[in-house]
Amino acid sequence: MLKKLFFVGIFLQAFVVNAQLFAPEHTFTHDDTLRGSITPQRAWWDLKHYHLQVRVNPTDSTFTGQNTITYQVLKAEKLMQIDLQKPMQVTKVVQNGRNLHFTRDGNAFFIQLPQLAKVGKTEKITVYFTGKPKVAVNPPWDGGVSWKHDKHGHWFIATSCQGLGASVWWPCKDHMYDEPDSMRISVTVPQGLTDVSNGRLAKVTHHANQTSTFDWVVRNPINNYGVNVNIGTYTHFSDVFQGEKGALSLDYYVLPDNLAKAQEQFKQASLMLKAFEHWFGPYPFYEDGYKLVEVPYLGMEHQSSVTYGNRYQNGYLGRDLSGTGWGLKWDFIIVHESGHEWFANNITYKDIADMWIHESFTNYSESLFTEYYYGKEAAQAYVIGCRKNIRNDRPIIGFYDVNNEGSGDMYYKGGNMLNTIREAIHDDALWREILRGLNQTFYHQTVTTQQIENYISTTAKIDFSKVFDQYLRHTAIPVLEHKYENGAWLYRWNNCVAGFNMKMGIRIGDAYTLLKPTEAWQQLPLSAQELAKLTFDKNFYVNILAVK
Ligand SMILES: [Zn+2]
Numbered sequence: 001m002l003k004k005l006f007f008v009g010i011f012l013q014a015f016v017v018n019a020q021l022f023a024p025e026h027t028f029t030h031d032d033t034l035r036g037s038i039t040p041q042r043a044w045w046d047l048k049h050y051h052l053q054v055r056v057n058p059t060d061s062t063f064t065g066q067n068t069i070t071y072q073v074l075k076a077e078k079l080m081q082i083d084l085q086k087p088m089q090v091t092k093v094v095q096n097g098r099n100l101h102f103t104r105d106g107n108a109f110f111i112q113l114p115q116l117a118k119v120g121k122t123e124k125i126t127v128y129f130t131g132k133p134k135v136a137v138n139p140p141w142d143g144g145v146s147w148k149h150d151k152h153g154h155w156f157i158a159t160s161c162q163g164l165g166a167s168v169w170w171p172c173k174d175h176m177y178d179e180p181d182s183m184r185i186s187v188t189v190p191q192g193l194t195d196v197s198n199g200r201l202a203k204v205t206h207h208a209n210q211t212s213t214f215d216w217v218v219r220n221p222i223n224n225y226g227v228n229v230n231i232g233t234y235t236h237f238s239d240v241f242q243g244e245k246g247a248l249s250l251d252y253y254v255l256p257d258n259l260a261k262a263q264e265q266f267k268q269a270s271l272m273l274k275a276f277e278h279w280f281g282p283y284p285f286y287e288d289g290y291k292l293v294e295v296p297y298l299g300m301e302h303q304s305s306v307t308y309g310n311r312y313q314n315g316y317l318g319r320d321l322s323g324t325g326w327g328l329k330w331d332f333i334i335v336h337e338s339g340h341e342w343f344a345n346n347i348t349y350k351d352i353a354d355m356w357i358h359e360s361f362t363n364y365s366e367s368l369f370t371e372y373y374y375g376k377e378a379a380q381a382y383v384i385g386c387r388k389n390i391r392n393d394r395p396i397i398g399f400y401d402v403n404n405e406g407s408g409d410m411y412y413k414g415g416n417m418l419n420t421i422r423e424a425i426h427d428d429a430l431w432r433e434i435l436r437g438l439n440q441t442f443y444h445q446t447v448t449t450q451q452i453e454n455y456i457s458t459t460a461k462i463d464f465s466k467v468f469d470q471y472l473r474h475t476a477i478p479v480l481e482h483k484y485e486n487g488a489w490l491y492r493w494n495n496c497v498a499g500f501n502m503k504m505g506i507r508i509g510d511a512y513t514l515l516k517p518t519e520a521w522q523q524l525p526l527s528a529q530e531l532a533k534l535t536f537d538k539n540f541y542v543n544i545l546a547v548k
Contacts (some may be wrong), residue, residue, distance in 0.1 A: 028402040031106045036403030041081035045071040047178045055188040058155050064130040067171050073121050078113040083167035083174035088131035095125045133169035139297035148296035150255050157231040158295040166224035177350040177446050179221040187229055188213045194234045196253045198305040199288040219287040221444045223348045226303040230293045241273050244282040249289040261312040268334045275372035281436040284346035299333035301340030308333050322385030326370050326378050339365030350446045353398035355405050360414020380539050383419045386412040392475040416541035417471040423539045424503045425460050434459050466500045479543045488523040505537030
């Protein structure tokens with residue numbers, strides 16, 4: 001029955017080839033454009049450094065502070081856009097000791113400089129802010145601030161804000177194309193609590209007013225949504241990993257009750273680093289160290305401050321998303337969120353429409369972790385097992401310049417696309433070279449889909465542009481149609497973008513062949529005995545259809 005239903009499914013799919021045509025009209029707002037595009041008021045200055053100082057007051061749920069922004073002038077302009085979302089308020093903007101005039105347009109503020117900025121000059125501006133940031137509804141997917149308590153009634157507070165945007169709690173240039181080269185994060189909390197943020201702890205200051213300030217220093221470029229505040233009665237333990245760039249410090253911050261469990265479960269962090277340095281090259285932030293920080297939500301890829309809420313168990317809250325059993329061999333949050341240090345924090349999308357660059361490679365990194373410890377077949381079983389979670393509802397790539405994410409298929413379908421491309425390359429040493437090469441070539445950069453596509457096609461010496469079109473911009477799954485006529489086996493691609501030319505792996509007995517199907521019928525002389533031994537390489541995420 002399955003196959004027929006499948007057949008029916010395909011025809012449905014055929015209609016979906018032009019999904020864009022049938023997609024419900026997306027209407028974007030002025031706010032979406034202000035948020036999602038590189039406006040002229042953003043484009044003329046290059047962000048260099050943030051010094052964010054924030055006082056967190058749990059009693060009235062307020063965040064109050066200032067952000068000193070260092071930037072270099074690229075073009076002579078005098079109106080600067082800084083983002084801070086309602087209900088947060090900018091209270092003052094100062095430059096060279098002078099208060100500057102500013103206006104608000106929704107979640108964006110436009111600051112009037114006294115005169116045209118001088119090209120090439122490096123300047124500072126300080127933005128003062130206060131307010132009650134949006135409370136997280138379903139973190140990390142629907143973020144903001146989580147104001148929680150641990151079981152002893154102590155405050156347990158954390159921020160998470162991908163998609164929603166960092167400007168939900170602090171004033172910044174809230175577009176992903178431009179990152180500061182470094183950052184200082186100074187967080188003041190009630191005494192007795194500890195703040196853990198990104199990078200390394202530089203200083204702790206206890207104040208007479210029963211508060212303490214934790215100064216964290218990040219010595220690498222960092223994306224906005226990666227900047228985080230985690231506050232609790234943390235206890236700390238540490239370790240050292242001997243990696244490709246030498247000694248890497250590992251620091252762990254957990255609630256005291258969970259110390260023993262964490263000391264056991266977090267041993268997986270070194271296993272993860274070993275596997276991912278093998279596949280992707282050195283951990284991208286040796287200067288800042290690697291951390292795992294317990295939080296009151298599932299987890300998030302905050303750079304050099306990966307957050308953890310998987311309750312010290314393997315799988316995804318104890319479940320295996322692949323249904324194969326392999327996903328229960330390791331802790332999903334440690335592996336997935338740490339994989340993002342390479343794909344999200346090292347290589348970062350310029351526009352969230354290209355979020356697949358983060359999630360497809362990181363979903364795929366789960367199988368690479370499995371492969372490193374359990375072998376290639378286990379890894380492939382894991383990727384294929386995850387297909388049941390694919391929906392093919394809308395394209396993986398979203399709409400540009402309006403802060404719009406594409407389909408959730410960027411995870412499992414994206415991972416299957418990469419596994420398919422690997423099979424089409426059919427050279428595992430070259431594939432590893434490509435994954436390492438991506439991290440080296442785009443080291444600490446923000447990138448576009450086109451750059452990633454070009455890099456893979458160029459390095460593999462195979463033009464994958466149609467393959468990327470198919471899987472990233474359409475919802476139809478290619479169908480390899482085949483039939484047997486007069487002693488010949490015929491095959492072609494259907495239900496695909498025009499010009500689709502992906503290779504396809506078949507086995508006849510033990511012999512493996514990479515076919516080069518197109519939309520035109522091609523034939524392979526095969527005897528009936530050989531036909532009986534023909535199987536299709538399941539690693540290709542395609543549909544197979546015998547036709548008459
Ligand atoms: Zn992810």
